[in-house]
Amino acid sequence: MKSILSTSNLSIGYKTKKATVTIAQNLNLNLEPGKLIALIGANGIGKSTLLRTITGIQHPLSGTVLLNDKNVFEYKPLDLAQNLSIVLTEKLPSSNLSVFELVALGRQPYTNWIGTLTPYDITKVNEALELTQISHLAHKKHYEISDGQLQKVLIARALAQDTPLIILDEPTTHLDLLHKVALFKLLKKLTHETGKCILFSTHDIDLAIQLSDEMIIMTPETVIQDEPCNLIATGSFATLFKDDHITFDAEKGKFVIT
Ligand SMILES: Nc1ncnc2c1ncn2[C@@H]1O[C@H](COP(=O)(O)OP(=O)(O)OP(=O)(O)O)[C@@H](O)[C@H]1O
Structure with missing residues (x-):
């Protein structure tokens, strides 16, 4: 199947005046339509760095990122926003916007310069509110809702943006188990x-194993992309955490503490 986004020999990391720090290298990833893909790895391994690099926020150290066959850094901002929506973990700047208005920002790539919403835009915003089950919050100010609710609002904004690729950095962090499962199922x-295609980073590995189509596992040695069942069969989860007390039970498909 043709990828929406692919990377070729991608190296990611940071350059300072004194040194170049490589976080991961030789990444050849393929994000295909219709797939829910979970990105997992220990704290500080480089998940956010990878997401920022493939979305054109941060330059790679080397290699390329193609979004619909075009280098992600060659897109004009408006064009990029029609192909890719991103929800990162940064806090929102304080504002007076209502939940409806925040979600409606997702329509910006399609509206005129003063942001007038057409009936179609309004339908898309309402659809996104319904899908994420937050229609009842539409008129609340964004400072009047909980962290978990805000997380859903930001996902609704990405849905309203209606792009072929959605990228979410830890979308389930503030959600309880019930809402985590509901969000995974919605995605x-x-x-x-x-x-x-939806790519999301998460620390909810057990849920990701059960509900995602593919996973990308980042370890210090390597980055592997495959279906969860294949990753279990090849023992790939065992390399995630370097701790004798955390082992992966391949039969149960989850981590156990010994
Ligand atoms: N702006 C920066 N300049 C230099 N190094 C950075 C910068 N941002 C992050 N790093 C380093 O890059 C590494 C990867 O960080 P990153 O935030 O991508 O990890 P992560 O897998 O998303 O972590 P977590 O699961 O804790 O959110 C870390 O060692 C971090 O200290």
């Missing part, structure tokens, strides 16, 4: 029903 339903 899965969206990918399967709309053909969108």
Whole structure:
């Protein structure tokens, strides 16, 4: 299947005046339509760095990122925003916007310069609110909602943006188990029903194993992309945490503490 986004011999990391720090190298990843893909790895391994690099926020050390066959750094901002939506973990700047207005920002790539919403835009915003089950919050100010609710609002904004690729950095952090599962299922339903590809980073590995189509595992040695069942079969989860007390039980498909 043709990828929406692919990387070729990508190296990611940071350059300072004194040195270049490579976080991961030789990454050849393929994000295909209709797939829910989880990015996992220990704290500080480089998940956010990878997400920032493939979304054109941060330059790679070397290699290329192609989004719909075009280098991600060659896109004009408006064009990029019609192909890719991103929800990062940064806090929102304080504002007076209501939840509806925040989600409506997702329509910006399509509206005129004063941001007038057409009936179609409003339908898309309402659809996104319904899908994420936050319609009842539409008129609340964004400082009046909880962290978990805000997380859903930001996901709704990405849905309203209606792009073939959605990238989410730790979208389930502030959610309880019930809402985590509901969000995972929503993301899965969206990918399967709309053909969108959703890549998200997460520390909820057990849930990701159960609900994602593919996973990208980052370890200090390597970065592997495959279906969860294949990753289990090849023992790839065992390399995630360097701790004798945390082992991966391949039969149960989850980590156990010994
Ligand atoms: N702006 C920066 N300049 C230099 N190094 C950075 C910068 N941002 C992050 N790093 C380093 O890059 C490494 C990867 O960080 P990153 O935030 O990508 O990890 P992560 O896998 O997303 O972590 P977590 O699961 O804790 O969110 C870390 O060692 C971090 O200290």
